[in-house]
Amino acid sequence: MSSIKSIAIIGGTHGNELTGVHIIQSLKKRHENPVFDTFNFTYVIANPTAVEQNTRFIDVDLNRQFSVENLASLDTTLVELNIAKLLNQQFGPKQDSKTDLVIDIHNTTSAMGATLILLEDSPFYRNMGGYLKAHMPSANILLEDEIAYLEHPYLCTIGQHGIMLELGAQPQGVSRMDILLACEEMLDHILTYCDLYNQNTLPEIPEFTAYRLLDVVKFPLDEANEVAGLVHENMLDRDYERVKIGDPIFRMFDGTEVLLTGEQAIYPHFINEAAYKNSKVAFATALKFKW
Amino acid sequence: MSSIKSIAIIGGTHGNELTGVHIIQSLKKRHENPVFDTFNFTYVIANPTAVEQNTRFIDVDLNRQFSVENLASLDTTLVELNIAKLLNQQFGPKQDSKTDLVIDIHNTTSAMGATLILLEDSPFYRNMGGYLKAHMPSANILLEDEIAYLEHPYLCTIGQHGIMLELGAQPQGVSRMDILLACEEMLDHILTYCDLYNQNTLPEIPEFTAYRLLDVVKFPLDEANEVAGLVHENMLDRDYERVKIGDPIFRMFDGTEVLLTGEQAIYPHFINEAAYKNSKVAFATALKFKW
Structure with a gap:
């Protein structure tokens, strides 16, 4: 199995979902990354203009612009399509990515708690869901595998692997400390999982309850x-x-x-x-x- | 005491607070008003453009434009200031109003439940708060009398009397049925109170718990x-x-x-x-x- 050597953590894909924004801002201020020996980090606020304006997006939903077709389009008129192409250069490119795992942080106004959204039924993702569920029983694991991984238009699919953290309920433009703490906990378990995966020291992951879209x-x-x-x-x-x-x-x-x-x-x-x-x-x- | 002969119910003062919008839309569709003999109704969605765009306001916060100074200003460049002057003509004018009571419906992303905001410590408002609290114990009564009634810049102050219904927690742009039902209940008690007030058949209102800003x-x-x-x-x-x-x-x-x-x-x-x-x-x- 190939290891996870590079991880990108992304916040502010939607400008009014503030948990990821605060997490990236904290990472930037800390001047040192979470300590794991087996991989390195990058992180970015994906749509700073939308964050500044406290809106989901300026022209179109950034998290729907990452289809292979969109990324190849010659249109340069849409703010978010331009951002998508730049992020794809920086962290992708989709289908042949230099980033092993992209973690994209979102909020929802729904009471979905800490939900890990996975886009493919493979051992890597299955065990990640099971590891998280074992260490954070309140987390929900949601599998959206109705289409193939690369067919999804989501930002995280520019990585070799890509996942979304979806945290709620949090109103748009609001930042709740309980939600932020839950996101940090979730992120910590997922990074630990990747580290154990890289060292080939993962425990056996027993069956667990998940939801399929x-x-x-x-x-x-x-x-x-x-x-x-x-x-x-x-x-x-x-x-x-x-x-x-x-x-x-x-x-x-x-x-x-x-x-x-x-x-x-x-x-x-x-x-x-x-x-x-x-x-x-x-x-x-x-x-x-x-x- | 003067009776409450005309009541205006206003929703959509903030375009992304949907409870009032749905209540006004329902009133319009019903083709008949809530039945009370002692007063008549008007109702309106205050900022339909903001509702259409699912935003709090276009240029400035409509619910801060109703100071005497603003209503007298000659500026015609701000969408909400223009609306304020038109609403003041239709339901006011402030300081000499043709409307006896203006009820303005709001939502908050805070968990404030069903809150009645009153702007003056007078027997009419005090008894309204007490009547509501007696019939809907979950309701909260919030008195904001740090300045005089007519000094407040709120829309409801274009009425001889003016109150705000503040319901939450509801994210902006979301409409919750539990919040809508609570607002309808609140409105029903307040209208009943006005009817009893007009008939001079109000029961004695005992002391009750309230909050002062x-x-x-x-x-x-x-x-x-x-x-x-x-x-x-x-x-x-x-x-x-x-x-x-x-x-x-x-x-x-x-x-x-x-x-x-x-x-x-x-x-x-x-x-x-x-x-x-x-x-x-x-x-x-x-x-x-x-x-």
């Missing part, structure tokens, strides 16, 4: 295509909790309820994520599995 | 004037809970704590309000009192 569910709309109801009050702040067929998922503004239909229970997450409001996404669904 | 506390800053720490994790989501001298109020990014100094316990609120981040305000303080 299934679908997204949109808000109910009225005839004018306006949102006609909200996520049901019973589901609020209960990301990753089971919702069975027949359970209420929306309450309409007229007071009536919409119940879950379909064939299986779901595990909602990204419930009420502010950034998904424009696309009218109310939450994502997952299946729970033993990994 | 004291001050604001800024984030600790470093030599470069950057935020150097966050609200202490012990204080998060604990708006209106007592903090004594010596309790930690900030944790710095280097891990050290800042303790409360001074001469009296405080009751923090607006903890981590996203909109106050630019002015580096971490929270407001209040004293608790029997009203």
